[in-house]
Amino acid sequence: MTARPSLAFERQCWEAGETTVVGVDEVGRGAWAGPLTVGAVVVSTRGRVNGIRDSKELRPDVRDELFDRIGSWARAWSVGHATAGECDMLGMTEALRLATRRALEALPAEPDRVLVDGKFNFVDWCPSRALVQGDRRCLSIAAASVMAKVVRDRIMSELAGDFPPYGFDSNKGYPAPVHRAALATHGPCALHRLSWSFADALPDAEPVPNAAYRDTDTALATYARMQSGAEVTLF
Numbered sequence: 001m002t003a004r005p006s007l008a009f010e011r012q013c014w015e016a017g018e019t020t021v022v023g024v025d026e027v028g029r030g031a032w033a034g035p036l037t038v039g040a041v042v043v044s045t046r047g048r049v050n051g052i053r054d055s056k057e058l059r060p061d062v063r064d065e066l067f068d069r070i071g072s073w074a075r076a077w078s079v080g081h082a083t084a085g086e087c088d089m090l091g092m093t094e095a096l097r098l099a100t101r102r103a104l105e106a107l108p109a110e111p112d113r114v115l116v117d118g119k120f121n122f123v124d125w126c127p128s129r130a131l132v133q134g135d136r137r138c139l140s141i142a143a144a145s146v147m148a149k150v151v152r153d154r155i156m157s158e159l160a161g162d163f164p165p166y167g168f169d170s171n172k173g174y175p176a177p178v179h180r181a182a183l184a185t186h187g188p189c190a191l192h193r194l195s196w197s198f199a200d201a202l203p204d205a206e207p208v209p210n211a212a213y214r215d216t217d218t219a220l221a222t223y224a225r226m227q228s229g230a231e232v233t234l235f
Contacts, residue, residue: 003136018112023140034173039148054135055149078106
């Protein structure tokens with residue numbers, strides 16, 4: 001039986017006068033390629049979308065259905081990305097902060113409170129709270145995990161055609177067998193995180209082209225074009 005997240009934490013904030021409560025969660029931290037993506041969701045105080053869970057516990061078709069339902073129900077939602085190049089340059093903690101800033105800045109109002117999944121509260125520039133297993137306990141965090149996962153998966157599926165050997169449409173940049181085999185044959189592509197230890201053991205191979213994706217502006221513009229537009233007008 002999977003955990004059923006509730007609005008208990010959001011209600012604590014609302015009762016304290018914190019109107020805009022944002023749940024955030026990330027996906028892609030463990031991937032070898034592609035962006036680190038953070039979802040941000042401001043849930044509605046009215047009604048509820050049944051079936052919201054941590055995205056890792058849901059089948060892809062269920063996530064896709066919930067994506068549309070959450071988008072219609074939430075007061076606002078957004079996503080932010082840190083590119084593979086930014087993950088290399090900044091390290092994962094700072095890249096996570098950067099992607100979260102971008103997600104929060106895309107919302108139409110400043111958060112009164114941010115609810116973060118995990119032990120580590122990396123949102124140290126505004127009122128925030130870290131919740132251990134927040135994606136299993138807190139509805140806005142679970143909803144954010146769904147939105148981030150669906151957006152990132154769609155981006156990786158669409159980019160797969162530009163980098164055919166790696167099978168990004170199926171593995172989404174994680175180290176699956178097809179992905180590992182392609183790295184051994186072709187070396188890394190422009191979507192890979194080259195500072196990670198897996199890259200140290202790669203042969204001197206001819207990389208797959210499309211190096212433009214290492215350019216931050218190009219990558220972010222591509223991600224923004226590919227994702228189903230985040231709704232930021234429901235306040």
